[in-house]
Amino acid sequence: MTKPILVKNTKEMMRNLDFPECIKLADLGCSSGQNTFMVMSDIVNTINTLCEESNKKPPEIDCCLNDLSGNDFNTTFKFMIFFKDMLTSKIPCFVSGVPGSFYSRLFTRKSLHFIHSNYSLHYLSKVPDRLEKNKMSVYITGSSPISEHKAYLNQFQTDFTTFLRMRSEEMVCNGCMVLTLLGRKTHVDPLYRDCCHYWTLLPQSLSDLVFEGLVSASKVKSFNLPFYDPNEEEMREIIRNEGSFMIKDLETHVFDLGHSNEDYSLQSDRAKAGEKEANCIRAVVETMLVAHFGDAINIDTLFEKYAHHVSQHASCKNKTSVSLVVSLIRN
Amino acid sequence: MTKPILVKNTKEMMRNLDFPECIKLADLGCSSGQNTFMVMSDIVNTINTLCEESNKKPPEIDCCLNDLSGNDFNTTFKFMIFFKDMLTSKIPCFVSGVPGSFYSRLFTRKSLHFIHSNYSLHYLSKVPDRLEKNKMSVYITGSSPISEHKAYLNQFQTDFTTFLRMRSEEMVCNGCMVLTLLGRKTHVDPLYRDCCHYWTLLPQSLSDLVFEGLVSASKVKSFNLPFYDPNEEEMREIIRNEGSFMIKDLETHVFDLGHSNEDYSLQSDRAKAGEKEANCIRAVVETMLVAHFGDAINIDTLFEKYAHHVSQHASCKNKTSVSLVVSLIRN
Numbered sequence: 001m002t003k004p005i006l007v008k009n010t011k012e013m014m015r016n017l018d019f020p021e022c023i024k025l026a027d028l029g030c031s032s033g034q035n036t037f038m039v040m041s042d043i044v045n046t047i048n049t050l051c052e053e054s055n056k057k058p059p060e061i062d063c064c065l066n067d068l069s070g071n072d073f074n075t076t077f078k079f080m081i082f083f084k085d086m087l088t089s090k091i092p093c094f095v096s097g098v099p100g101s102f103y104s105r106l107f108t109r110k111s112l113h114f115i116h117s118n119y120s121l122h123y124l125s126k127v128p129d130r131l132e133k134n135k136m137s138v139y140i141t142g143s144s145p146i147s148e149h150k151a152y153l154n155q156f157q158t159d160f161t162t163f164l165r166m167r168s169e170e171m172v173c174n175g176c177m178v179l180t181l182l183g184r185k186t187h188v189d190p191l192y193r194d195c196c197h198y199w200t201l202l203p204q205s206l207s208d209l210v211f212e213g214l215v216s217a218s219k220v221k222s223f224n225l226p227f228y229d230p231n232e233e234e235m236r237e238i239i240r241n242e243g244s245f246m247i248k249d250l251e252t253h254v255f256d257l258g259h260s261n262e263d264y265s266l267q268s269d270r271a272k273a274g275e276k277e278a279n280c281i282r283a284v285v286e287t288m289l290v291a292h293f294g295d296a297i298n299i300d301t302l303f304e305k306y307a308h309h310v311s312q313h314a315s316c317k318n319k320t321s322v323s324l325v326v327s328l329i330r331n
Numbered sequence: 332m333t334k335p336i337l338v339k340n341t342k343e344m345m346r347n348l349d350f351p352e353c354i355k356l357a358d359l360g361c362s363s364g365q366n367t368f369m370v371m372s373d374i375v376n377t378i379n380t381l382c383e384e385s386n387k388k389p390p391e392i393d394c395c396l397n398d399l400s401g402n403d404f405n406t407t408f409k410f411m412i413f414f415k416d417m418l419t420s421k422i423p424c425f426v427s428g429v430p431g432s433f434y435s436r437l438f439t440r441k442s443l444h445f446i447h448s449n450y451s452l453h454y455l456s457k458v459p460d461r462l463e464k465n466k467m468s469v470y471i472t473g474s475s476p477i478s479e480h481k482a483y484l485n486q487f488q489t490d491f492t493t494f495l496r497m498r499s500e501e502m503v504c505n506g507c508m509v510l511t512l513l514g515r516k517t518h519v520d521p522l523y524r525d526c527c528h529y530w531t532l533l534p535q536s537l538s539d540l541v542f543e544g545l546v547s548a549s550k551v552k553s554f555n556l557p558f559y560d561p562n563e564e565e566m567r568e569i570i571r572n573e574g575s576f577m578i579k580d581l582e583t584h585v586f587d588l589g590h591s592n593e594d595y596s597l598q599s600d601r602a603k604a605g606e607k608e609a610n611c612i613r614a615v616v617e618t619m620l621v622a623h624f625g626d627a628i629n630i631d632t633l634f635e636k637y638a639h640h641v642s643q644h645a646s647c648k649n650k651t652s653v654s655l656v657v658s659l660i661r662n
Contacts, residue, residue, distance in 0.1 A: 022439040060439040064427065069408045077400045077430040094438055096395065097428040099408040107425055108353040108391040 029120025032072035041086035069099035168244030183324035196313030205305035274311035360451025372417035400430035487559035499575030514655035527644030536636035605642035
């Protein structure tokens with residue numbers, strides 16, 4: 001989904017910067033594993049092909065992989081041996097791991113040419129302050145007071161503005177960013193979420209555990225996700241107000257975890273869709289659940305409940321979640 | 332021991348490069364833990380003090396920590412929080428981990444200003460080819476044939492030349508390297524090693540295990556260390572022949588693991604010295620022993636033997652091991 005926009009922007013960056021001798025790329029929020037190398041190899045191969053077509057010497061490339069310092073960089077580095085195999089030429093690439101929050105400075109000034117970030121920027125630097133505690137939700141729901149929605153939006157505005165300011169210091173003029181994050185459809189007020197949103201089904205699954213006496217209600221009530229899914233307009237406004245970047249592309253794509261357009265007349269298919277989404281959401285949220293609940297929760301049981309709830313909603317057509325893909329040029 | 336030479340060369344590098352806006356430092360063979368941050372903080376604090384004294388704006392600093400991709404970078408990154416405390420000012424420092432062998436290119440061309448490496452360059456890229464196998468040593472000994480000595484020296488010449496060539500491509504003109512490695516005294520032929528050299532005592536300890544039936548002789552005979560301890564003259568010759576660097580300092584310091592000048596009239600003191608050196612050498616060689624012997628060896632037992640052998644030699648004055656400290660300027 002992101003690849004065409006990544007390829008197009010990589011080429012334009014190279015042309016705008018007149019084919020520099022060295023290029024510094026960054027993946028912000030790379031997580032652990034080999035996914036980061038798949039995107040990096042797409043960018044490197046695009047640069048190489050463009051240089052061949054344009055009869056230019058390919059640059060040397062710094063590939064910087066960033067995530068929080070608690071991330072498992074060791075595992076990521078073990079996949080480096082496969083990276084060379086993904087490259088279509090022997091273009092010199094140098095991999096490094098950069099531990100730290102992307103809501104702070106990570107690189108020296110004016111050093112970066114190209115940044116991408118996949119499904120990380122919807123994470124806030126923290127849960128907003130002063131949320132009400134007497135509820136069983138983990139995020140904004142249809143019954144959340146308007147003040148709660150504002151608290152989440154404010155935190156996102158603060159964090160994303162910080163992100164843009166930090167990157168504006170680190171990037172060269174005409175450098176490029178391609179950012180993909182979870183968002184919501186423009187016309188949807190988050191107070192009126194769809195019934196089958198993952199952050200609606202997660203607290204329902206937590207409530208099941210409370211009902212069965214497997215976890216305390218008070219523990220669930222104090223759990224909130226440091227998350228915000230902006231709409232297109234909110235993104236545009238923050239970028240415009242911060243002022244360092246120009247929007248080149250801003251696309252929304254359906255985010256359905258790959259099962260919303262299938263036929264769910266069979267119970268077994270619905271169960272499969274439930275398991276698939278449960279695994280996906282578990283990968284995203286497990287660390288945060290463990291940090292909050294520790295041994296007080298059985299994660300396997302929780303996601304069995306979750307899978308069941310998903311299967312009940314398999315045919316819902318009222319999805320509000322989207323992937324936002326935005327490309328930005330440093331002024 | 333290295334600090335004065337490190338401080339002096341850091342200052343000269345800053346002056347020679349006319350106080351750049353950004354500085355890229357590298358620790359090659361950083362291992363895991365917090366030692367790397369101690370040396371990095373010495374360099375950063377020196378830069379900061381010099382800038383204050385010279386009324387210059389301090390630079391932003393890239394601190395690159397390199398080791399093989401199997402190194403435990405996760406642990407090192409956890410110590411980052413202490414790094415800020417070691418710094419005397421709020422000079423902007425950005426830490427990254429760079430996985431890979433320093434016998435290959437690790438950084439983009441002409442990007443590095445200052446390199447240091449502590450006790451890593453005596454490790455060869457591999458055990459020399461065609462060593463004789465019918466022996467119980469792990470390295471060159473007094474009874475090794477001259478061909479074996481030559482094989483080790485050749486491998487060191489190849490590896491250290493490669494190291495210099497790779498770094499010469501990565502460093503800016505007038506950039507500086509401070510390298511500390513294990514060496515031997517200039518007048519000592521490695522064929523006539525001292526009786527209490529750590530690579531003499533290690534095979535003795537391995538032989539004890541063979542004698543007690545705890546490991547097979549053939550397994551011990553096939554174990555060789557990818558190691559060479561050059562003398563000053565060998566170092567000078569390789570640097571001169573490679574041609575990219577000028578030697579500024581070349582110092583030799585006694586390497587005695589901190590116990591050769593103590594009084595060992597008491598058995599308990601000798602035992603303590605034995606344990607101390609055993610821990611030290613174990614830290615250096617354990618990974619290699621495990622890689623070769625796997626479960627076929629009990630490391631605890633091996634280093635109990637080792638500690639015993641050291642205690643028997645505690646009063647030896649005939650040490651041939653030295654630390655070589657060399658500083659180089661990129662021509």
